[in-house]
Amino acid sequence: MAKIDWKAEVEKRKDSLLSDLQGLLQISSVLDEREATKEAPFGKEVKKALDYMLALGTRDQFQTKNTGNVAGHLEMGKGKGLIGILGHVDVVPAGDGWSVAPFSGVVKDGRIYARGAIDDKGPTIAAYYGMRIVKELGLPLEKRVRLIIGTDEESDWRCVDHYFKVEEMPEMGFAPDADFPIIIAEKGIADFDLVQDTKDETRGQAPVTLVSFMSGLRYNMVPDHAKAILDIKEGNTEIIQMFEDFLDSQDLNGKYYVDSGYSIMELHGISAHGSEPDKGKNAGLLLANFLSTLELDPRGQEYVKAAVEFFFGDSHGRALGVAYQDDLSGELTINVGKLSYNEHEGGLFGLTMRYPVTFPIDEGMETIQRSSAKSGFRVGHYSNSNPHHVPEDSPLIQTLKAVYEEQTGQTAELLAIGGGTYARSLGSGVAFGALFPGRPDVAHQKDEYMELDDLWQATAIYAQAIYELAKKG
Numbered sequence: 001m002a003k004i005d006w007k008a009e010v011e012k013r014k015d016s017l018l019s020d021l022q023g024l025l026q027i028s029s030v031l032d033e034r035e036a037t038k039e040a041p042f043g044k045e046v047k048k049a050l051d052y053m054l055a056l057g058t059r060d061q062f063q064t065k066n067t068g069n070v071a072g073h074l075e076m077g078k079g080k081g082l083i084g085i086l087g088h089v090d091v092v093p094a095g096d097g098w099s100v101a102p103f104s105g106v107v108k109d110g111r112i113y114a115r116g117a118i119d120d121k122g123p124t125i126a127a128y129y130g131m132r133i134v135k136e137l138g139l140p141l142e143k144r145v146r147l148i149i150g151t152d153e154e155s156d157w158r159c160v161d162h163y164f165k166v167e168e169m170p171e172m173g174f175a176p177d178a179d180f181p182i183i184i185a186e187k188g189i190a191d192f193d194l195v196q197d198t199k200d201e202t203r204g205q206a207p208v209t210l211v212s213f214m215s216g217l218r219y220n221m222v223p224d225h226a227k228a229i230l231d232i233k234e235g236n237t238e239i240i241q242m243f244e245d246f247l248d249s250q251d252l253n254g255k256y257y258v259d260s261g262y263s264i265m266e267l268h269g270i271s272a273h274g275s276e277p278d279k280g281k282n283a284g285l286l287l288a289n290f291l292s293t294l295e296l297d298p299r300g301q302e303y304v305k306a307a308v309e310f311f312f313g314d315s316h317g318r319a320l321g322v323a324y325q326d327d328l329s330g331e332l333t334i335n336v337g338k339l340s341y342n343e344h345e346g347g348l349f350g351l352t353m354r355y356p357v358t359f360p361i362d363e364g365m366e367t368i369q370r371s372s373a374k375s376g377f378r379v380g381h382y383s384n385s386n387p388h389h390v391p392e393d394s395p396l397i398q399t400l401k402a403v404y405e406e407q408t409g410q411t412a413e414l415l416a417i418g419g420g421t422y423a424r425s426l427g428s429g430v431a432f433g434a435l436f437p438g439r440p441d442v443a444h445q446k447d448e449y450m451e452l453d454d455l456w457q458a459t460a461i462y463a464q465a466i467y468e469l470a471k472k473g
């Protein structure tokens with residue numbers, strides 16, 4: 001058979017690809033639980049986006065299926081084996097500050113702009129056109145190929161949870177919902193609280209009582225703001241000066257003021273994703289570190305001391321006894337995403353621990369239980385998502401690697417990350433695109449876009465990958 005020019009095949013279909021993508025981008029498919037119905041469990045617009053994809057499939061003569069109104073698929077080919085491609089058509093809210101209308105899909109300077117352009121409508125349509133090209137060329141396939149459409153990726157993954165409960169799990173596949181080249185290892189994700197166990201005590205005679213402490217709302221973000229409310233006994237005004245000196249010496253933004261007789265301290269840090277805590281500046285830990293130098297009431301003291309002892313300057317779990325790394329996926333990290341305390345209930349730390357593929361998680365959690373108990377804490381609210389890894393020498397990785405290298409002329413580096421991608425819901429699947437190396441990550445940002453050249457190239461890569469994975473041996 002003659003060699004297929006995948007780029008030329010994409011070239012022939014550019015106009016219809018672009019107009020199908022624009023149609024999808026013009027649906028503001030943001031989760032809206034308030035208008036949830038049985039027919040549209042995540043809201044009307046999200047359902048509209050799912051229906052839109054299924055209608056494309058019907059138009060182009062794919063087998064389509066709506067799975068419980070939360071997911072669906074478009075399928076081609078015959079055979080026992082099944083190759084799965086997993087994308088999603090829900091998006092995060094647009095937010096403010098856009099220079100174009102966020103649900104327009106306008107093309108400007110070689111880019112297509114819209115919420116969802118790169119995450120994940122653009123890549124999903126690229127994968128769809130990849131399938132279409134293979135289908136229209138009438139190439140002989142040995143396996144079926146199925147594009148699975150999720151509609152709750154940005155929130156709770158209720159789409160894939162339901163879908164894979166009732167539908168067939170593909171034998172292998174990829175999710176075009178992250179970065180090129182290929183992400184073969186994703187760390188495990190353990191989210192849990194460390195809860196202060198000390199009983200309530202009457203307020204001591206300490207010069208300062210920690211009334212409350214608040215920082216951060218989400219496990220997977222480094223908090224960029226912290227606030228402490230203190231009851232400072234008269235005659236301890238030097239504390240104010242100490243706080244200001246502390247801010248100066250650390251080059252931090254913050255403020256001190258009095259409200260209803262209480263002293264308030266606020267401090268700003270730098271936010272970052274919870275899988276890379278060292279890229280941010282944790283406002284909560286910085287403020288706790290300052291408070292640990294004061295003479296606080298016993299329980300408040302215990303709380304801020306624990307914050308410093310367990311986490312300050314240590315994002316690798318050394319103090320908790322769980323520092324670990326492996327060659328596949330790097331070092332364990334812990335992010336303190338939530339710090340909260342009040343004088344009546346005590347405090348807690350909300351943590352996300354990203355652990356390497358070979359880390360023994362059950363033992364690790366026991367170790368954390370033991371080391372935190374010494375300081376009056378216990379583990380609460382534990383949830384775990386196991387690490388995800390596909391071996392480098394598997395046919396899936398070898399095929400995707402060869403296709404990527406042929407299409408781009410670049411080496412397909414195999415990546416390991418601390419975040420979780422959609423690929424982990426596929427039994428044997430990896431994240432494969434569509435953000436190319438060196439491109440800024442504009443997912444979830446204002447003025448989200450995808451470069452048109454990247455859109456065409458991703459489509460050619462997906463087309464060839466689909467063919468190579470499904471073709472007659």
Ligand SMILES: [Zn+2]
Nearest residue numbers: 119120153177
């Ligand atoms: Zn996504």
